[in-house]
Amino acid sequence: xxxxIYIITPTYTRLVQKAELTRLATVFKSVPNIxxxxxxxxxVKSPLVTKxxxxxxxxTTHLLSVTPPEVKLKEQDPNWLKPRGVLQRNTGLSWLRxxxxxxxxxxxxxxxxxxxxxxxxLFHEMRHTKVVSVWPVGLVGKLRYEAPILTNGKVTxxxxxxYRRERKFAMDMAGFAVNLRLILENSLAKFDITxxxxxxxxxxxxxxxxxxxxxxxxxxxxxxxxxxxTRTEPAVIKNEDKMPANGxxxxxxxxxx
Ligand code: UDP
Ligand code: MN
Numbered sequence: 096x097x098x099x100i101y102i103i104t105p106t107y108t109r110l111v112q113k114a115e116l117t118r119l120a121t122v123f124k125s126v127p128n129i130x131x132x133x134x135x136x137x138x139v140k141s142p143l144v145t146k147x148x149x150x151x152x153x154x155t156t157h158l159l160s161v162t163p164p165e166v167k168l169k170e171q172d173p174n175w176l177k178p179r180g181v182l183q184r185n186t187g188l189s190w191l192r193x194x195x196x197x198x199x200x201x202x203x204x205x206x207x208x209x210x211x212x213x214x215x216x217l218f219h220e221m222r223h224t225k226v227v228s229v230w231p232v233g234l235v236g237k238l239r240y241e242a243p244i245l246t247n248g249k250v251t252x253x254x255x256x257x258y259r260r261e262r263k264f265a266m267d268m269a270g271f272a273v274n275l276r277l278i279l280e281n282s283l284a285k286f287d288i289t290x291x292x293x294x295x296x297x298x299x300x301x302x303x304x305x306x307x308x309x310x311x312x313x314x315x316x317x318x319x320x321x322x323x324x325t326r327t328e329p330a331v332i333k334n335e336d337k338m339p340a341n342g343x344x345x346x347x348x349x350x351x352x
Contacts, residue, residue, distance in 0.1 A: 097128045098222055099202035101275060103187030105160075105180030106144065106209045107136040110330035113143060113352060115209040120151045126218040130202075132190060134158045134183035143351060160186035178288050180208060181295060185285045192282055195275065202275040203228070206268045210327045217321035220313040221272040227305050230314035232270045235324035241266060243310065243317045250310040250317075257293060263307075264297045269322045271296065271310075277303055 104119065106112060116133075123129045131153050135144055138161055148155040160183045184206055191204065203224040207213060221228050229250060231242035236255050243266065244252040253265035264271070278284065284302035286295050314321050338345045 099128045099130050099200065099275075100126070100218055100222060100272075101130050101132060101187075101191060101202055101204045102207045103132045103134065103184055103204065104207050104209050105134050105136060105183030105187075108141055108143070110332065110352060111327050112209070113147060115327060116144070116147055119207065119209060119213065120147075120153060122213050122215055123153055123218075124151065125215050128202075128222075129153060129218070131155045132158065132187045134160050134186050136160065136162050136180075136183055156190060158183075158186050158190055178290075178292065178295075181286045181288045188278060188285055191275070191278055195279060197276045197279045200275060203272045204275055204278050205272040208268065210325060211269050212323040212325045214321045217314075220321065224272050224274050225311060226277060226309040227271055227273050227300065227303075228311045228313045229266060229271045229317065230312070230322070231317055231320050232267045233320035233323040235267050235269075240320050241270070243270075243312060245312055245317055248312065248316065250307055250312060262294060262297045264300045264305075266296055267324055268296055269324055271300070273300075273303065273305075277305075 102123065106116065120131075123131055131148075131151075133144065133148060133155060135141060135158070137159055140157055140159060145157060148157055162178070162182055188204075203221050205218075205221060217230070220230060229243045231240045233240045235241050236257050238254075238256065240254075242254045243250040244254050246252075253259055253262070255265045257265070259265050281303050284299060287298045290298045335345050
C-alpha cells in the first residue's frame, strides 16, 4: 500500500499551542496515511494536547520528553544555545524503533515543528523517499528561502548564508525527510543535544551515514517552496489583569484556548 508518513512534532505548552496544532492537523487530515507522533516537552501529558489529538481523528501517538531547564555549557563553548525540540525528536525516533519493523512498515519520517506552515503537496512529494528527500524551505535563514543547489539533477551545494561551508547538509529541519528503513536500521542515529543550533540536521544525517549523492531533490527539482519556517508571535494577554479594575470579569478559565 501507500507508504506511511511518520511526522514527529515537538510541542510545548504556551497560549498559541492549540492554534499551532490546529493549523497542522487541518493539513494532515487532508493527506492519506499519516501517523502523527506528538512529543510534549513536559513531565505529564497535558489535557489540552490529549483531548486535541483525540479530536482530530488522525492516527496519533502522544509521547513525553522534558528538556532539562539548563543546557550545560562547556567553558570553551560559551555560545551554545538552548536546543529546542531536540530530545523530543529523539524520543520520537526511539518510539519508531521500539514499535515498527522494516519488514512490515514502509514509510518516511519527517520532523515537523509545530509553528511552521505545511502545504498538502509537501507530503505527496516526500512519500516515496528512497533514502533522503530534500526541498526548499521558505522564510528561513534571513533569506526569502533556503534550498539545495543542484548540478545535473544532483545536490551539490546549498543556497544559504549561514555556515554554508561548515555544514555538510546546510538546510533546515523542515527541508528533508528520511526513509523509515534507514531510521530503523541505524538504531544509534539521533540528534545531538550538545550540537550547536543549526548543526542538528547535519548531525542526524551524518549519523545515518547519508552522503550528498543519496539526496533526492523534490518540489520541481527544488524550485518550489511547499513549506515555510513561519514563527508565531507570542500571545499577549496583559489586558486580562485590567478587566476587574474596569468593571469586567476576566476571561473564563474554563474556556480552553
Ligand atoms: N519546542 C519544545 N520545547 C521548547 C521550545 C520549543 O518542544 O522549550 C518545540 C517547538 O514547539 C517546535 C520545536 O521545538 O516544534 C522548535 O522550536 P521553535 O519553533 O521555537 O524553534 P525555532 O523555529 O525558533 O528554531
Ligand atoms: Mn519554529
